Amino acid sequence: MLNITYFGHTSFALETKGTTILLNPGIWDGNPVVPDDFEARMVIATNHADDAIGNAATISVNSKAWFLGSKDAADKASEQGVKPWLLHVLETEVPYEVPDVTITPYSLSRIDEEAGGHIENLGLIIEMGGMRIGYLGDSSIRGLFEQLEMDILIVPIGGEATFEVKDAVSLCIDTKPRIGIPMRWTSEDQPKKFSKYIEQFGQGTKPVLMEPNQVLVVQWAAGNEFRYELN
Amino acid sequence: MSENTKKNVIIDLEESEKILLDGVSKLEKIDVSGKLSVINVSERSRIWNVKVHLGDTRDSTDITDELLSGGEIDVSGTWESAYGVETEAPIVTLTEVFDTCGDVETEEAHWAYVSSKDNPVKITITIKNETDGEIDSIILNKTIPPELSNIQIISSKSGTAEFDEGTKQIVWKDFVIYPQEETNIVIGATGQVHDAEVKNAGEIVLTYKGEDQQRSVLNPDLTALTEFLMGIETAETEPNQWECTLECSNESDMIVRLDKAEVYLAPEGGGEKQKMIDAAPSIELSPDQEWSASFDVSSKETPKCTQEILYTPVRIITKRVLGTIEKTSQVVPVYKIEYTKEFDPPSVNSFDKTPVEVTIEVTNAGTAKLNEVTIEDNLPDDVMPPTSEHITVWIRGEEFTGTYDFAIDPEDQDPEKAHKISFKIENLKDTIGELEPGETVKINYAVMAWRNRPEKEYPSPIKCTANIHPAGIPAEVASPEDGHKLGVIYKKRAISTKKAINKGAGAGEYIIVLVVSNKGEVTAENIEMTDWIPSGFEYITTDPEDDQPEVVGVSDGTNMIWKWARMNPGDKKKMRVTVQGEGEYERREPEVTSI
Numbered sequence: 125m126l127n128i129t130y131f132g133h134t135s136f137a138l139e140t141k142g143t144t145i146l147l148n149p150g151i152w153d154g155n156p157v158v159p160d161d162f163e164a165r166m167v168i169a170t171n172h173a174d175d176a177i178g179n180a181a182t183i184s185v186n187s188k189a190w191f192l193g194s195k196d197a198a199d200k201a202s203e204q205g206v207k208p209w210l211l212h213v214l215e216t217e218v219p220y221e222v223p224d225v226t227i228t229p230y231s232l233s234r235i236d237e238e239a240g241g242h243i244e245n246l247g248l249i250i251e252m253g254g255m256r257i258g259y260l261g262d263s264s265i266r267g268l269f270e271q272l273e274m275d276i277l278i279v280p281i282g283g284e285a286t287f288e289v290k291d292a293v294s295l296c297i298d299t300k301p302r303i304g305i306p307m308r309w310t311s312e313d314q315p316k317k318f319s320k321y322i323e324q325f326g327q328g329t330k331p332v333l334m335e336p337n338q339v340l341v342v343q344w345a346a347g348n349e350f351r352y353e354l355n
Numbered sequence: 356m357s358e359n360t361k362k363n364v365i366i367d368l369e370e371s372e373k374i375l376l377d378g379v380s381k382l383e384k385i386d387v388s389g390k391l392s393v394i395n396v397s398e399r400s401r402i403w404n405v406k407v408h409l410g411d412t413r414d415s416t417d418i419t420d421e422l423l424s425g426g427e428i429d430v431s432g433t434w435e436s437a438y439g440v441e442t443e444a445p446i447v448t449l450t451e452v453f454d455t456c457g458d459v460e461t462e463e464a465h466w467a468y469v470s471s472k473d474n475p476v477k478i479t480i481t482i483k484n485e486t487d488g489e490i491d492s493i494i495l496n497k498t499i500p501p502e503l504s505n506i507q508i509i510s511s512k513s514g515t516a517e518f519d520e521g522t523k524q525i526v527w528k529d530f531v532i533y534p535q536e537e538t539n540i541v542i543g544a545t546g547q548v549h550d551a552e553v554k555n556a557g558e559i560v561l562t563y564k565g566e567d568q569q570r571s572v573l574n575p576d577l578t579a580l581t582e583f584l585m586g587i588e589t590a591e592t593e594p595n596q597w598e599c600t601l602e603c604s605n606e607s608d609m610i611v612r613l614d615k616a617e618v619y620l621a622p623e624g625g626g627e628k629q630k631m632i633d634a635a636p637s638i639e640l641s642p643d644q645e646w647s648a649s650f651d652v653s654s655k656e657t658p659k660c661t662q663e664i665l666y667t668p669v670r671i672i673t674k675r676v677l678g679t680i681e682k683t684s685q686v687v688p689v690y691k692i693e694y695t696k697e698f699d700p701p702s703v704n705s706f707d708k709t710p711v712e713v714t715i716e717v718t719n720a721g722t723a724k725l726n727e728v729t730i731e732d733n734l735p736d737d738v739m740p741p742t743s744e745h746i747t748v749w750i751r752g753e754e755f756t757g758t759y760d761f762a763i764d765p766e767d768q769d770p771e772k773a774h775k776i777s778f779k780i781e782n783l784k785d786t787i788g789e790l791e792p793g794e795t796v797k798i799n800y801a802v803m804a805w806r807n808r809p810e811k812e813y814p815s816p817i818k819c820t821a822n823i824h825p826a827g828i829p830a831e832v833a834s835p836e837d838g839h840k841l842g843v844i845y846k847k848r849a850i851s852t853k854k855a856i857n858k859g860a861g862a863g864e865y866i867i868v869l870v871v872s873n874k875g876e877v878t879a880e881n882i883e884m885t886d887w888i889p890s891g892f893e894y895i896t897t898d899p900e901d902d903q904p905e906v907v908g909v910s911d912g913t914n915m916i917w918k919w920a921r922m923n924p925g926d927k928k929k930m931r932v933t934v935q936g937e938g939e940y941e942r943r944e945p946e947v948t949s950i
Contacts, residue, residue, distance in 0.1 A: 217899050233925065242925060265923040268901060291923075293803075294708040294878075298920055317801075321710040324745045325768070325803045 125343040126253030131157045132336040133175060134261060134280060134308045137164065140253035141224050146189070147248075148261055150178035157336075164189045168214075168227070170261030171234060171245040172196040173285075181206045192220065192227065194246050214246055217268075226251040230272075232263040235285045249274065254344050258301065262286045262308065270298045275350065276342065277301040277329075280308035281318050289314050293321040296329050302350050303332045305340070362609040362642065364402060365394040366577055368674035370570045372445050378556070378685035380450040387440040387570045389416065393577065393670075395428040400607035402579040402668055403427040405434060412574040415441050425579075440571045446486045447532075447563055449680045451497075452479040453556040455546060455687065456827030465827040467723035468502070468554060470691035472828055474546035476503060480527075480559065483537035490532045492564035495540075497525040498557035498684070503544035511540040548689050551721045551792075556685035565676040577670040582606040587618060587660045592651070597658050600649035601632055605640035607668065612639045613646055615665035623654055628661070639669055690830045691721035692728070692821045702842025705809040707878050711738075711841065716797040717819050724789035726824035727781035728796045735813040738841070739770040739803035746778070749797040750787060757786055770805035784824050806880060809845035814838060849875035850882060850922070852945045864935045865892070869945060871917075872927035879922045879949040886945040888913040892936030902930050922949075 129137040134148040135157040146167045149158035156179040167184045169177040170193065177197050181204030184191040191198065191206045198213045214220060214229040221227075228249040233242035247269055248259040258274035260266075264286050277296060280286035286308055287295070296304040304326065306318040315333045322331035332354060334340060342352040370389040377383045395402050405425030409418060417439040425434040454464035457477025468474050480497065484490045499506055499518070506518045506525070514530030527540050548554060584604040592598050601618050605611045618632035631650045638646055652658050696715045703709040715732065719725050734740050740763050748755040759780040765772060778798055783789050790796065807813060818833035855868040869886055873879050886904075888894055890912040897903050904915035915932065922928075934940075 217901070265925050266921065267923075267926055268928075270921045271901065271919065290707075290709045293710055294921075297708065297803075317710070320745060321801055321803070324742050324801060325710070325739055327768075 125341060126255050126257075128257075128276075128305075128334075128340040128342065130305075130307070130334040130336055130338055130340075133157050135178075136259070136278065136307070137162075138250060138252060138257065143222075143224055143252070145225065145227075145250065145252070146180070146183060147259060148176045148178070149180050149183055150175040152178075158183065161186055163187045166190045166192055166222075166225075168248065169193040169197040169201065170248065170259075171243060172200045173234070173243070173262065176245075176262055177201065184210060194244050196244065216246075224252055230268050232260065232265055232267045232269075234262040235264050237285050253342070255342055258299070260287070266291070266295050270295065272299065274299060275302045276305065277303075278305045278307055281306045281314050282308045282310040284310065289317050289321065292318060293325065296322055296326055300327060301329055303330045303342075303352060305332050305334055362396060363671040364577060364579065364609065364668045365392070365396060366407065366575050366670050366672045367392040367394060368569050368571070368573055368575070368672065370440060370674070370676050372442070372570060372676060372678045374445045374678070374680040376449060376680060376682040378683050380682060382444070383683070385442060385445060387442050389438045389440055389569075389571055389573070391423070391436045391438065391573070391575065393425050393428060393434045395430060395432050397430055397581070397607060397609050399430060400582045400609060401427060401429055402581045405577065405579040407436075408576040408578070409573060412572050414572065416571050416573065417441075428579075438571075442570050444485070445678060445680065446484070446565055446568065446570070446676055447490055447561070447678055447680065448483045448485060449559065449561050449682060450481045451556075451559060451682060451685065453685050453687065454479070457543065459825075459827050461825035463825050465823065465825060467688045467690045467721075467823050468546050468548045469828045469830045470551060470689050470721060471549055472547075472831075474548075474828065476544040476546045477509070478542040478544070478556075479539055480542075481537055481539040482532060482561065484532040484534060486565060486568055487534045488565055488568045489534065490563050490565050493528060493530060493532065493561070494563075495525075495527040495559065495561045497527070497542070497559050499523045499525060499544070500555055500557045500684075502546050502548050502554055504547070505543070505545040507543045509541040509543045511538075513538040516540055551689045551691045553722045554687040554689065556687050558684045559680070559682040561678075561680040561682075563678045565678070567674060568676045569674045570676055575672065578667045580666075581609060581611060581668050583611055583666050585662065585664050587662055589658050589660065595653055595655050597652050597654055598649055599631065599652060599658055599660050600647050601662060602645060602647045603640070603664065603666070604645045605642055608642045610639050610641060610669040611666050612637060612669045613664070613666045615663065616646075616648060617663040618648075618650070619661045619663075620652060621659040621661070623656060631660070688723035689721045690719075690723040690725060690821060690823055692725075692819055692830050692832050693718045693720040694730075694817065694819045694832055696732075696815075696817050696834070696839050698839075698841055702844045703804040703807055704846045704878075705843050706806050706846065706848065706880060707804070708806065709804045710801050711804050712799060712801050714797065714799045715817065715819075716795050717821065718795045719790045719792050719821070721830070722792050723823055724784075724791055725821045726783050726789050727779065727822045727826070728790065729820045729829075730776075730778040730798060731818045732776040732778075733816050734774045734776060734802060735815055735841070736771055736773045737805050737807045737811070737813065738774075739768050739805050740774040740776065741800040741802055742768070746798055746800045748780070749795075750780075750790070751794050755780075755787070770803065776800070789824070790821075804841060807841070807843045809843050811843070812837070813841040813843065815841055847875045848879055848949065849873070850879055850947050850949055852884060852947050854886070854942070854945055856940055856942055859933060859935075861935065863937055864895075864933060865940050867932040867934060869930045869932065870927065871922075871945075871947060873922040873924055875924060878924065880920060882919040882922055882947065882949040884917045884945055884947040886915050886932075887943045888915065888934050889936075889938075889941045891938045892934045892940060895933040895935050897933070898931040902928065904932075
């Protein structure tokens with residue numbers, strides 16, 4: 125069983141068997157999306173922009189959690205006080221394994237809205253709780269993700285630095301996850317459109333629209349029946 | 356007509372009913388007035404002390420007195436008195452059915468023109484005689500409105516009917532309608548309107564006469580005096596024996612009825628008079644005809660007699676009803692629709708998959724209420740159609756969750772086929788009410804533009820129809836066959852490949868580095884890259900493992916084939932292939948294809 129908690133923007137916590145992974149606890153509109161005292165075993169920032177790394181260093185320090193991320197993100201976390209022994213730079217396509225969890229990063233990128241061009245952003249395949257979760261972070265490209273199998277795809281839809289709705293829908297159509305979860309929307313109609321398009325064109329993929337602080341419970345019932353419940 | 360009849364005083368009741376019907380032949384107003392005339396038909400005799408006795412028969416009229424005094428009426432003169440009559444219905448009923456679509460049989464007539472099409476108009480006018488007498492002198496004038504052409508009289512049960520081009524009127528006349536019977540005329544025409552303004556169906560004026568009929572129940576009688584000679588002749592037949600004779604003579608040229616003749620004798624010695632003649636002959640005396648009665652009496656002196664005589668010119672009653680029915684022109688609205696269709700976004704990037712919102716709005720642009728609306732939208736190939744559950748409908752700006760038909764043909768989501776979308780909402784009058792002028796039906800659904808090619812056109816023509824209740828010829832509006840093209844923005848494709856051949860660590864080992872990247876502006880799909888391994892070398896492995904190629908032997912070596920479903924702009928793939936063998940490693944450039 126896997127519990128997925130959404131905090132807003134691109135921030136999620138994945139929890140199974142007491143292991144919690146916090147993804148991109150960014151700062152959005154000047155405010156941290158996840159409280160500083162959040163307890164996690166791992167905190168991952170897929171890129172070093174504030175809306176991704178946010179208060180990850182503080183949470184990591186407070187909860188003595190490992191900090192995982194790209195080289196740039198790790199450097200920034202180090203600057204923000206994360207001890208070296210808690211830091212781990214994720215290497216592209218090199219799995220990072222701890223008991224019950226495997227994280228495989230893939231090289232993607234996001235648009236640098238301030239300087240222009242692209243900056244590195246990692247896409248993650250996280251295997252935990254018997255599920256394969258694809259997490260694109262702030263990606264504006266799909267990279268190898270179109271070839272990967274996954275049960276759950278968490279994908280940005282807000283445009284600007286990242287995927288637009290159409291890109292997210294298109295990736296869901298191509299990868300056919302069991303459920304697609306939108307994130308990082310900038311207007312209310314974007315998640316509605318994502319759900320509408322996935323329902324129509326997803327060819328089996330179900331859209332799950334999560335509001336901040338909602339928890340999605342996913343599991344393999346009787347070992348082989350995929351079930352999910354949004355609380 | 357006999358000579359005597361001519362010489363009767365005539366009481367003539369001429370009652371006129373004027374009826375106004377509304378546009379749908381419903382009685383709106385009825386006014387009945389009458390004129391009672393006493394006509395002295397005599398050529399030489401006046402009548403005077405003329406009194407018309409009405410008694411209780413004036414109940415339905417506004418006449419207050421039982422007795423009307425006509426005074427003196429000269430030779431060939433007339434005395435008249437007007438009155439009003441209370442009544443609720445005319446003696447003739449007129450109905451017009453103006454059916455704007457006579458070709459389609461329905462229980463109720465079609466009541467609106469469809470704009471910009473030929474309307475097969477059928478006008479049926481029925482006249483019914485509601486009385487037990489004949490109706491004659493019928494003339495019906497039907498004004499034909501300017502929208503109608505090809506006027507033809509399809510049938511007329513009675514009389515003659517003609518269309519006068521000059522006055523634009525149908526004139527139907529020369530017939531009678533027998534008691535309780537009806538007749539009709541059927542007119543055919545073609546109606547054409549090119550705007551949405553309300554039209555008029557043309558008024559009808561019907562005039563008729565019901566001879567010997569009346570709307571009141573007046574049954575007048577008449578008393579009057581005229582030239583009438585009367586006297587008593589006393590002649591002694593024997594001494595002191597007298598014969599007294601009352602003599603009356605009609606001196607007029609009219610028939611006069613003698614109603615009462617009494618003669619009284621004054622006794623010689625005085626005392627009460629004795630009635631000697633007491634007659635009520637009710638005899639009608641022709642001009643110059645005489646009447647007498649006599650009695651004998653003994654008297655030494657000449658008897659003194661007095662008389663009381665009542666007579667009156669004989670009257671006959673003539674009566675008729677003259678009627679006029681004016682039917683107001685029926686209002687004929689026009690049904691017409693307009694539409695808009697929008698794609699959001701209006702254009703998609705070539706070779707991409709893009710959800711596109713399709714919004715179609717049909718507006719009632721006419722003056723008639725609409726009962727049904729249909730939309731037929733055509734989606735080109737390279738577009739994935741929606742599913743029927745994901746259409747949103749608004750009526751009058753509010754989301755509609757009632758019943759409608761929505762179909763997709765063929766019933767699949769194959770983007771390689773063209774699809775026809777059919778939407779129909781009907782029977783609005785029994786659900787949320789008909790669509791009033793200016794109101795709209797809007798539908799929205801999403802399609803997925805599917806790898807559209809920039810050199811290809813994607814027209815998405817549409818046809819909308821609407822109808823009234825009962826349904827006639829539908830109002831239509833449609834785009835051209837190549838209308839509403841989904842725009843495709845050409846985005847340059849640029850797949851680049853780079854190759855390096857490096858010596859490996861082992862003997863005869865080479866590391867082939869292949870980099871394929873999408874440097875174009877658009878996502879590339881179905882990318883296939885082939886690189887050749889010369890004969891004498893064999894494929895060992897590829898890093899990363901996820902990018903293992905398909906290895907196929909060819910005549911001069913081995914081909915490695917990689918396939919990727921999609922590469923977004925900026926995407927790059929780098930593979931390190933290990934091969935091993937003997938000899939020189941010949942270089943050939945990798946080949947890459949995509950759509």
